[in-house]
Amino acid sequence: MKNLFLIAYLDLKESLRAKWFVVYSLVFGGLIALFFIAGVTESQVMGFSGLSRLLLMYIQVTIVILPIFILITTVRSISGDRDNHILEYMLSFPISLRQYYWGKIIGRFITVYIPVIFAMIIAILYGAFKGAQIPWSIFFLYTGLLFALSSAFLGIAFFISSFVKSSEIALGLAFFVWIFLLAFIDIALISLMMQQRFDEQLIIFIAMANPMEIFRVAAISLFDPELTVMGPVAFYILDSMSQSVFVALSIGYPLTLGLIFAYLGFKIFEKKDLV
Amino acid sequence: MIKVSNLTKKFGSHISLDNVSCEFHKNESIALMGANGAGKTTLIRSILGYYHPNNGEVLIDGRNPIKERVKVLKNISFVPQLPPPIKLSLDELVQYISISANVDKDLISHYADEMQLDIKANLSKSFFKLSGGMKQKMLIAISLAKKSDIIIYDEPTANLDPKARDDFYRLLKQNENEKVLLFVTHRLEEVKELVNRQIYMDLGKVVSDEIV
Numbered sequence: 001m002k003n004l005f006l007i008a009y010l011d012l013k014e015s016l017r018a019k020w021f022v023v024y025s026l027v028f029g030g031l032i033a034l035f036f037i038a039g040v041t042e043s044q045v046m047g048f049s050g051l052s053r054l055l056l057m058y059i060q061v062t063i064v065i066l067p068i069f070i071l072i073t074t075v076r077s078i079s080g081d082r083d084n085h086i087l088e089y090m091l092s093f094p095i096s097l098r099q100y101y102w103g104k105i106i107g108r109f110i111t112v113y114i115p116v117i118f119a120m121i122i123a124i125l126y127g128a129f130k131g132a133q134i135p136w137s138i139f140f141l142y143t144g145l146l147f148a149l150s151s152a153f154l155g156i157a158f159f160i161s162s163f164v165k166s167s168e169i170a171l172g173l174a175f176f177v178w179i180f181l182l183a184f185i186d187i188a189l190i191s192l193m194m195q196q197r198f199d200e201q202l203i204i205f206i207a208m209a210n211p212m213e214i215f216r217v218a219a220i221s222l223f224d225p226e227l228t229v230m231g232p233v234a235f236y237i238l239d240s241m242s243q244s245v246f247v248a249l250s251i252g253y254p255l256t257l258g259l260i261f262a263y264l265g266f267k268i269f270e271k272k273d274l275v
Numbered sequence: 276m277i278k279v280s281n282l283t284k285k286f287g288s289h290i291s292l293d294n295v296s297c298e299f300h301k302n303e304s305i306a307l308m309g310a311n312g313a314g315k316t317t318l319i320r321s322i323l324g325y326y327h328p329n330n331g332e333v334l335i336d337g338r339n340p341i342k343e344r345v346k347v348l349k350n351i352s353f354v355p356q357l358p359p360p361i362k363l364s365l366d367e368l369v370q371y372i373s374i375s376a377n378v379d380k381d382l383i384s385h386y387a388d389e390m391q392l393d394i395k396a397n398l399s400k401s402f403f404k405l406s407g408g409m410k411q412k413m414l415i416a417i418s419l420a421k422k423s424d425i426i427i428y429d430e431p432t433a434n435l436d437p438k439a440r441d442d443f444y445r446l447l448k449q450n451e452n453e454k455v456l457l458f459v460t461h462r463l464e465e466v467k468e469l470v471n472r473q474i475y476m477d478l479g480k481v482v483s484d485e486i487v
Contacts, residue, residue, distance in 0.1 A: 006374050014362050085359040089414075092323055092353040093375045094345040274325040 003095050007103025008110070015111040020073050024112075027069070028119040031061055036123075041132060051127040052135040052223065055120065059142055059219045062116065063212060064182065066146070067153045070112050071174035074157035076167040077104055078269065083167050088275045097274075101266050105158055113150045117143060138222050141247065145215055148254040152211040155258030159265035163272065181212045204236045211254040218250030276300055276425065276455050277322060281331035284317050284479075291317040293479035294331070301424075304456040304469050309476035315459045318476070319427055322457075323353060335425070349376065352418035356430040356459070358410035360403035365394060365413065368402050378421050386416035390442050407434035415443055419450055426450075429459040444469060 015021050032054075035041070040054045078101075081087040091100065120142060128134055156177060164170040189203050207213050217237070221227060225243050227234030237246060277299040284292040292314045299305060307315050320326050321333050324340030324347060333340055340347040361368060373380045387394040390412040402410065411434040418426055432440045447456065447469060458466050463473070475483040 003375055006371065010363060010367055010371055013367060017362070085355060085357065086361055088320075088325065089353070089355055089359045089361065090371075091325070092348060092351065093372060094348040095375050096345050271327070273327055275320060 003099040004103045004106070007095070007100055008106035011104050011107030012110055015108065021111060021115075024069055024073065025115040025118075027065065028062070028115045029122065031058060032119045032123045032126075036126060041127065041130070050132050050135075051123065052138055054123055054127070055135065055138050055142060056219070056223065058120065058123065059145070060216075062146065063149070063215055063219070066112075066116060066149060067181070067212060068175070068178045070150060070153040071157050071160075071178055072171065073112070074108050074154055075160050075164075075170040075174040077108060077158065078161040079164050079170045080167045082275060085275070091274060097270050098266070101158075101162075101269050105154065105262055108158075109150065109154055112154065113147065116146050116150070120146075141222055142219070144251045145218055148251045148258075149211060149215050151258030152254035152261075153258070155261035155265070159261040159268075162265035162269040181210050185210055186213070201236055204233055208237070211257055214250045214253060218247055221247060221250075276336060278334045279318070279322070279331070280334070282318075282321060282328050282333060283330040284314075284321060284326055285329050290479050292321065292328075295476075295479070295481055296331075297474065297481055297484065299425075299455045299457065301453055301455060302451075303472050304451060304466075305458065305472045305474055306463055306466050306470040307457060307459045307474050307476065308461065308463060309482075312478075313476040314479040315476055316429065317479075319353075319429060319457070319459060322427065323348070323351065350424045352421045352423040352426045354411075354414045354418050354428045354431050356433060358402075358407065358414055358434070362401055362403055364399050364401055365405075366398040368413075369394075369398075369417075372417055372421070376421055378417070382420035382422075383416050386419045386446065387413060389446055390416055390439060392416065408436060408439060411435055412439060415446075419446055424453070425455045425457070427457045427459075430461070431458070432465060440465070 035054045035057055040057055041050050076083075078087070081090070091097075120139065124134055124139060157174060160170055160173050160177070164173060186207065189207050192198050193200060193203050208217070217227065221243055227238060241249065279295055279297050282292050282295045283290065295314070295318060307318070309315050317326065321328060322335070322340065324333075324344045327341065335347045336350070338347050363371065369380055369383055372378050372383070384394050392409055392412040394413070394416075397405065397409070402413070405413065411431065415431060418428070432443060435443060451469070456469065458470065460466055463470075471487060473483070473485050473487055474481055
């Protein structure tokens, strides 16, 4: 275990010094600051106001930028070390591949999760200081959702990193995964739905299998438990499960997906030539 | 100590090691030579357990370096030809090595001093920001402090000035007993005093293996 935490600790320290981490933290911290400066907490749209509205906006922006940040900064984790021969040297010491791989994942998870959650905590603290009502249920839901989304994309990134031969290909693949989950899959499904080629329930099921989509729906489910903003699609979701089960699924599913991808990545890392 | 049996390693259609068999024993200092692409680095990496062979096997003290990498690597020190751009500070790198391989930090400092590298003044510096020579000295100091039974050097003196090379050879002389020293080199004259066996490789095969 000491080697696992050693790798995680050193990866964390290395990441905290990296320029990408500064940019990453500034983006999320800056978003919150921008929302406060823009007076989002004072505005009211569709019944959302105060900190709730700020957190909803934060989460809507986060869903777009968090996955790409995680993918780009993490996907080169192992492939980059392999490319520039760091892996060759670091693995010449008696560290098991299991400790190295999972240690890297733990270190990287803390690195990507802390700025996102920290920005939310700052928002809560500043809101409390300004006398706003704290929407704790939303805060805890978003904490869980962000944890799950970070896990999903971290797992996918490590999976890609474990089998690609160069970090350029890893980056290209990461970008493709991001744009595919963000937009292409929706466009394709909308087109299929319009052509009525497949059963609507199947199309909704495929859409919900996308971790970004389930995150998006779960994020509004606390404000709008009936999911009325989604129109008839809400019927298919809430007819299959209760709102609380859906929230649990929206956290549990991406988390499981991330773990599965991370595990597959480990099996590839273990079976492939290391350098 | 190291037994390579019928080892074949292919990368796509290219055969990097072609049915190589050899053994390395205690108190042997071996110069592993050959042209670029002869298979020297592939052989070393196979000994370190980095490659899954297409055929044959490597055993180190009877152990497979892939299946029992932790036990095997406890007894191997390795210095690559080009120091990698590790972003850890020297302090963190020393911490990594002392915890993972149970190496005495003071011993690393001792060998660094012997190599004329002031480690204490550079502890907070990133390893990759050091000069090529300093990096190489650091890796050599680590390799000696690890007190391994097998030491593998891939062109270890490439970045060293003449004085540092002398220091390196002097330290090796002091530490060669009961060990296997394996040098990958293109310049036999530099290690001639140290080696007692010369192996030439070409096109993935051992073409000559002489005791000197």
